[in-house]
Amino acid sequence: MNAIEHLRDTLRAIVGPAGVISEPTELRTYECDGLAGYRVTPALVVLPSSSAEVAEVVAACHRAQIPFVARGAGTGLSGGALPVADGVVVSLQRMRAVLEVDPTNHRAVVEPGVTNLAISQAASAYDLYYAPDPSSQQVCTIGGNVAENSGGAHCLKYGFTTHHVLALEAVLPDGTLVWLGGDSPEVAGPDLRGLVVGSEGTLAVVTKVVVRLLRKPETVRTLLADFPSIEQAADTVTGIIAAGVVPAAMEIMDQLAIEASEAAVGAGYTLDTPAALVIELDGPADECGELFETVQKICHANGTTKIRIAADDTERARIWTGRKAAFAAMGRISPNYFVQDGVVPRTRLTEALSTIAAMGAEASLRVANVFHAGDGNLHPLVLYDESRGEHDRAEKLSKAIAELCVDLGGSLSGEHGIGTDKACSMPVMFGKEDLATMDRVRRAFDPDGLCNPGKVLPTPRLCGEKPGPYRPHPLEAAGVIERL
Amino acid sequence: MSSSVSDRMQARDVPTVRPSDLRQARDLMFEAARSGQRVLLHGAGTAQSWGAPVGDVDVVLDTTGLDQLLAYNPADMTVAVGAGMSLAALQERLDGQRVALDAARIPLGATVGGLLATADGGPLRATYGTLRDLVIGVTVVLADGTVARSGGHVIKNVAGYDLTKLFSGSLGTLGLVAEVVLRLHPLPEATATLAVPCDVAAGFAHATALLACPLEPVALDWHEGRLLIRFEGTRSGVATRVRKAVALAASGEVLEGADETAVWQALAGTVVGGDGDTVLRAGTRPDLLPQLAARLDALTTGPSVKATLTSSVGIGVHTVRLRGGQPAEHAAVLAGWRSEVLAAGGSVTLHQRIPGLDELVGSWGRAPATAPLLRALKKRMDHDERLGPGRFAPWFA
Ligand SMILES: Cc1cc2nc3c(=O)[nH]c(=O)nc-3n(C[C@H](O)[C@H](O)[C@H](O)COP(=O)(O)OP(=O)(O)OC[C@H]3O[C@@H](n4cnc5c(N)ncnc54)[C@H](O)[C@@H]3O)c2cc1C
Numbered sequence: 001m002n003a004i005e006h007l008r009d010t011l012r013a014i015v016g017p018a019g020v021i022s023e024p025t026e027l028r029t030y031e032c033d034g035l036a037g038y039r040v041t042p043a044l045v046v047l048p049s050s051s052a053e054v055a056e057v058v059a060a061c062h063r064a065q066i067p068f069v070a071r072g073a074g075t076g077l078s079g080g081a082l083p084v085a086d087g088v089v090v091s092l093q094r095m096r097a098v099l100e101v102d103p104t105n106h107r108a109v110v111e112p113g114v115t116n117l118a119i120s121q122a123a124s125a126y127d128l129y130y131a132p133d134p135s136s137q138q139v140c141t142i143g144g145n146v147a148e149n150s151g152g153a154h155c156l157k158y159g160f161t162t163h164h165v166l167a168l169e170a171v172l173p174d175g176t177l178v179w180l181g182g183d184s185p186e187v188a189g190p191d192l193r194g195l196v197v198g199s200e201g202t203l204a205v206v207t208k209v210v211v212r213l214l215r216k217p218e219t220v221r222t223l224l225a226d227f228p229s230i231e232q233a234a235d236t237v238t239g240i241i242a243a244g245v246v247p248a249a250m251e252i253m254d255q256l257a258i259e260a261s262e263a264a265v266g267a268g269y270t271l272d273t274p275a276a277l278v279i280e281l282d283g284p285a286d287e288c289g290e291l292f293e294t295v296q297k298i299c300h301a302n303g304t305t306k307i308r309i310a311a312d313d314t315e316r317a318r319i320w321t322g323r324k325a326a327f328a329a330m331g332r333i334s335p336n337y338f339v340q341d342g343v344v345p346r347t348r349l350t351e352a353l354s355t356i357a358a359m360g361a362e363a364s365l366r367v368a369n370v371f372h373a374g375d376g377n378l379h380p381l382v383l384y385d386e387s388r389g390e391h392d393r394a395e396k397l398s399k400a401i402a403e404l405c406v407d408l409g410g411s412l413s414g415e416h417g418i419g420t421d422k423a424c425s426m427p428v429m430f431g432k433e434d435l436a437t438m439d440r441v442r443r444a445f446d447p448d449g450l451c452n453p454g455k456v457l458p459t460p461r462l463c464g465e466k467p468g469p470y471r472p473h474p475l476e477a478a479g480v481i482e483r484l
Numbered sequence: 485m486s487s488s489v490s491d492r493m494q495a496r497d498v499p500t501v502r503p504s505d506l507r508q509a510r511d512l513m514f515e516a517a518r519s520g521q522r523v524l525l526h527g528a529g530t531a532q533s534w535g536a537p538v539g540d541v542d543v544v545l546d547t548t549g550l551d552q553l554l555a556y557n558p559a560d561m562t563v564a565v566g567a568g569m570s571l572a573a574l575q576e577r578l579d580g581q582r583v584a585l586d587a588a589r590i591p592l593g594a595t596v597g598g599l600l601a602t603a604d605g606g607p608l609r610a611t612y613g614t615l616r617d618l619v620i621g622v623t624v625v626l627a628d629g630t631v632a633r634s635g636g637h638v639i640k641n642v643a644g645y646d647l648t649k650l651f652s653g654s655l656g657t658l659g660l661v662a663e664v665v666l667r668l669h670p671l672p673e674a675t676a677t678l679a680v681p682c683d684v685a686a687g688f689a690h691a692t693a694l695l696a697c698p699l700e701p702v703a704l705d706w707h708e709g710r711l712l713i714r715f716e717g718t719r720s721g722v723a724t725r726v727r728k729a730v731a732l733a734a735s736g737e738v739l740e741g742a743d744e745t746a747v748w749q750a751l752a753g754t755v756v757g758g759d760g761d762t763v764l765r766a767g768t769r770p771d772l773l774p775q776l777a778a779r780l781d782a783l784t785t786g787p788s789v790k791a792t793l794t795s796s797v798g799i800g801v802h803t804v805r806l807r808g809g810q811p812a813e814h815a816a817v818l819a820g821w822r823s824e825v826l827a828a829g830g831s832v833t834l835h836q837r838i839p840g841l842d843e844l845v846g847s848w849g850r851a852p853a854t855a856p857l858l859r860a861l862k863k864r865m866d867h868d869e870r871l872g873p874g875r876f877a878p879w880f881a
Pocket of ligand 1 (some may be wrong): 223
């Protein structure tokens with residue numbers, strides 16, 4: 001019996017025969033995540049139903065020295081849950097219980113396979129909700145959110161997953177079950193919970209999550225403003241922030257994105273406007289009303305051509321449907337697309353967008369933009385047609401756009417993660433010592449390199465012997481910050 | 485407070501080095517590594533007494549020369565500074581903006597790096613968190629002279645591991661925090677505090693009722709027989725919310741201006757403590773407050789030790805100050821109260837102690853299940869265990 005067959009039997013003994021998948025056709029279901037361009041068939045998939053089972057499964061992999069990859073709903077967009085050939089996928093889909101909603105302490109305890117939206121639904125009876133709201137919230141799991149430190153449209157005001165997770169129960173790569181963090185944000189010693197949030201499943205398998213719940217705001221006010229140019233929409237965003245207003249969300253869509261979204265869901269956006277800006281304020285009613293006036297004035301000062309104010313929840317939901325559908329709707333206007341997730345300082349949004357447009361024109365490819373304007377998180381969608389041999393050109397453009405964001409003083413990724421997709425671009429953003437230090441952290445957790453190997457940090461196998469030269473951070477180049 | 489450690493180092497003739505930029509800091513750390521020197525990282529010295537006492541060291545690295553304002557981008561609401569800059573000094577240079585942190589040590593000169601390494605926070609923590617939540621980029625120098633950066637200059641960023649989190653609460657044992665990039669928030673147009681007199685159980689009940697309403701207080705703290713409820717926002721917005729909160733409480737005094745400042749300063753005074761006090765901080769599930777307060781009362785029935793407890797009620801962060809009495813009494817209270825907190829799944833960090841306490845009781849409670857992991861991290865970051873030796877003993881070296 002080979003090592004995998006042996007492990008298969010061990011895993012069957014832990015989770016029962018129905019919890020282990022080894023049929024090649026069934027394994028194919030797990031060959032990729034939301035970034036379907038990368039595919040690897042795993043040797044086994046295991047579906048544990050409890051923390052104890054996860055711990056036993058991981059311990060068994062550790063004993064056999066076989067790599068494993070945790071998987072939630074597989075909606076990740078960076079190849080984070082991409083299986084390792086000859087490795088095991090640990091699917092958390094059977095662990096979907098909301099274990100506790102505690103209105104007094106404003107928190108919930110959930111299993112990792114619970115969807116993001118299910119938490120807010122469970123909390124809703126108490127007028128509470130879970131703040132981070134990725135567009136994929138109906139399907140993506142809290143375990144995946146923790147791994148990616150996921151964001152959403154409302155993160156400008158409320159922060160990301162890391163600001164809303166109090167504690168994690170996690171299985172370390174040797175099978176030890178531990179709690180990280182605590183019932184209060186005050187814990188003794190280094191913040192291990194914070195380190196694991198955003199580590200893309202490379203440090204531990206999360207088996208329970210304690211999340212903070214927020215009181216639902218008294219009021220929510222939403223508007224959709226059209227602008228004659230993306231620049232004017234971006235300037236509006238800057239103006240609002242400069243006025244000291246912190247909206248819950250500020251989202252921009254360009255004309256291509258609107259076209260796609262309208263074709264898919266018809267939310268009533270203006271088809272021929274070059275840019276649309278969704279602004280949402282929430283909070284105490286009086287204050288919200290006051291600031292909503294301020295925001296409209298700033299829109300007018302920047303030349304808005306039309307403001308549509310959501311009169312009720314239904315209309316508000318419609319505006320958001322238009323925004324949230326933009327991604328998935330790209331299929332309506334292009335057979336294929338790549339999506340990027342780079343971040344630029346808010347003040348460089350205009351520059352970034354015009355450079356991206358020029359790069360698109362040069363490559364003869366269309367680029368649609370729909371993005372979290374308040375925090376400078378772009379989502380350029382490079383549209384292409386595989387059948388016309390545009391794949392490689394589009395991929396190159398897409399990568400160049402991510403790296404442009406770093407050049408402008410930003411980041412390769414705001415929320416989708418590095419995963420497999422951008423690991424080889426990491427040397428554009430980080431120096432050798434930075435990456436080596438991150439690797440030290442990884443090895444402290446996982447000295448044998450079994451936990452989601454090949455993700456986040458570049459490896460020679462993945463990226464070639466030399467992971468590319470380090471390019472100094474622009475602030476470093478300008479002498480503002482120093483490497484040394 | 486901190487003077488004990490600094491005095492001790494001085495008495496032992498431990499040399500101090502004071503780098504004034506990242507390059508010098510790197511060179512000094514590298515030099516210390518080459519000669520195998522044990523290093524005490526020292527900012528303004530306002531929290532040198534946190535955790536367990538540091539053992540013998542060969543050199544003190546004073547970070548306060550790393551005090552440059554490296555880049556301030558008001559429109560992006562970010563600022564990059566040397567980690568040795570005091571947060572109070574930084575605050576003065578910001579225009580209509582703030583680092584939304586109000587830890588009690590800030591007016592004493594606490595440095596940005598020190599505030600990150602201690603994960604310290606004040607009442608605003610309930611809304612804005614600690615520096616772990618406000619730092620968006622960090623540059624550290626490891627024990628062997630490795631200079632490593634994580635994060636960056638944008639508020640949203642998931643590229644790579646977040647070393648900020650690892651260094652948050654590390655108390656100078658994993659490396660030197662040399663540079664920090666912070667996210668800023670707008671200064672509020674208006675603030676006001678409602679002070680409601682009550683005992684701690686009633687305070688907790690009232691806080692719970694308040695938090696069930698959409699009034700969004702920024703801070704909610706119990707201190708010296710009053711629940712303090714602070715609001716920030718627009719002038720008219722704050723006025724409206726205060727009015728609603730008063731109606732809900734059916735009693736209480738609205739404080740603004742100097743009166744408001746004074747009441748929060750008094751709270752900070754408890755947290756900072758004075759010479760000869762023992763101060764500890766605990767984190768627990770918020771609803772344990774009444775039980776923990778009662779336990780503290782029971783442990784301090786004697787005449788000599790006076791215990792003062794203050795708590796950020798919504799998030800379960802409690803600070804206890806013991807004043808007066810003998811070391812043995814402080815030790816008994818610490819041990820007794822800590823075991824109650826730990827049994828309830830919480831944590832306790834000692835901030836300062838009455839002289840003689842260390843002979844009677846350990847600074848840290850029983851080791852957490854993560855101790856082997858902490859040890860592994862320590863080994864990877866500081867292989868020869870030369871930084872702040874003993875600070876986390878016996879959890880790790
Ligand atoms: C249409 C669409 C819209 C999206 N919109 C957003 C958005 O607005 N904001 C945003 O941030 N993201 C967005 N995403 C990306 C994606 O939904 C998030 O990254 C999400 O958090 C992934 O969750 P998942 O359960 O699908 O995780 P998976 O894709 O299954 O896994 C993602 C990563 O998490 C790890 N992982 C999963 N579960 C665990 C666990 N229990 N323990 C340890 N590691 C684990 C995996 O190993 C992998 O590295 C979107 C994706 C799609 C397809």
